[in-house]
Amino acid sequence: MVKTQVGKLRAVSGRVIAKRMLMNLIALLIAVAFLFPLYWILISSFKTDVEIFNKNIAYWPRDFSFVPWVHQLTDNDFLFSLRNSFVIALLNMTLSTVFGCTAAYGLARFRTPGKKIIMLLFLVTQMMPGSLLLTPLYLMFTGAGMLNSYAAPTLAIATGSIPFIVVTLRPFFLSLPKSLDEAARIDGCNAFTSFIRIMIPIARVGLVTCLVFCFLHGWNDLVYSMTFNIKASMRPLTANIYKFMDKYGTKWNQIMAYGMILVVPVVLIFVSLQKYIVGGLTSGAIKE
Numbered sequence: 001m002v003k004t005q006v007g008k009l010r011a012v013s014g015r016v017i018a019k020r021m022l023m024n025l026i027a028l029l030i031a032v033a034f035l036f037p038l039y040w041i042l043i044s045s046f047k048t049d050v051e052i053f054n055k056n057i058a059y060w061p062r063d064f065s066f067v068p069w070v071h072q073l074t075d076n077d078f079l080f081s082l083r084n085s086f087v088i089a090l091l092n093m094t095l096s097t098v099f100g101c102t103a104a105y106g107l108a109r110f111r112t113p114g115k116k117i118i119m120l121l122f123l124v125t126q127m128m129p130g131s132l133l134l135t136p137l138y139l140m141f142t143g144a145g146m147l148n149s150y151a152a153p154t155l156a157i158a159t160g161s162i163p164f165i166v167v168t169l170r171p172f173f174l175s176l177p178k179s180l181d182e183a184a185r186i187d188g189c190n191a192f193t194s195f196i197r198i199m200i201p202i203a204r205v206g207l208v209t210c211l212v213f214c215f216l217h218g219w220n221d222l223v224y225s226m227t228f229n230i231k232a233s234m235r236p237l238t239a240n241i242y243k244f245m246d247k248y249g250t251k252w253n254q255i256m257a258y259g260m261i262l263v264v265p266v267v268l269i270f271v272s273l274q275k276y277i278v279g280g281l282t283s284g285a286i287k288e
Helices: 002-044 067-073 076-109 115-127 130-143 151-175 179-186 191-202 204-219 223-228 252-272 274-282
Strands: none
Touching (some): 076 204, 115 151, 130 151, 151 204, 191 204
8 A cells, every 4th residue: 555655656756856847948948049049149150251141051150259349449439339328227117217206106006086087098109109109209309409419319118117116116116004094104104105114115026027128218219319310329239230331241250259249238237136027027917
């Protein structure tokens, strides 16, 4: 009897191990499929143009060439574009977080007339393409004298980032017990100090998620920066990739190096803040 139960347990454990191995193998194949383009960009940035256009595909550079990377890191135009990308991304992240987080808290905690209509408008705003807003925003910024500045693309990008924060953080604030607000009021906090001292620290997981995505919205922007910044010195990295395409051809190894520099900050952010991002996307999904 005991031997039979032991045999059954071994069979069950064997099936569990086999199932886990199969799932791990499937996950590995999916990871390889998604990461292979990134790997190809990386190795192509170290290849010469001759090797890139060679009929025989090489999955590893035969002759490493660091010229594309040296050219990027020593180019003044690249350094200016890198600065512009960071400034626009940081400004968008700060502006969107301040207004979006406070709006999400207000819509979650206070009685607001027309709350459902406001939330519907936020959802509709997220679905609107950026090209639809270019003309009215351009006229507004032209009249205000804000072209060729960081303010114009930052405000334009914030029109999409703020609704994203409100839609993301409002369910999170709704899931928090109201007894926290009541306890803070008893201790002498008003609505603002309760929000700053109690709610923000508790909502840090969802807040970090919004910070990351708002930074990426600014970092990846192309349309607004190209439209509102006519001067080449004010354009970010995404708008200057055309420099490597001229009448003599396309410099693919330099484009690949340029693309890797664009991707590296994104990868580092997601790797370092992975647990916060995953937790922030799932937190607030269920209201108890």
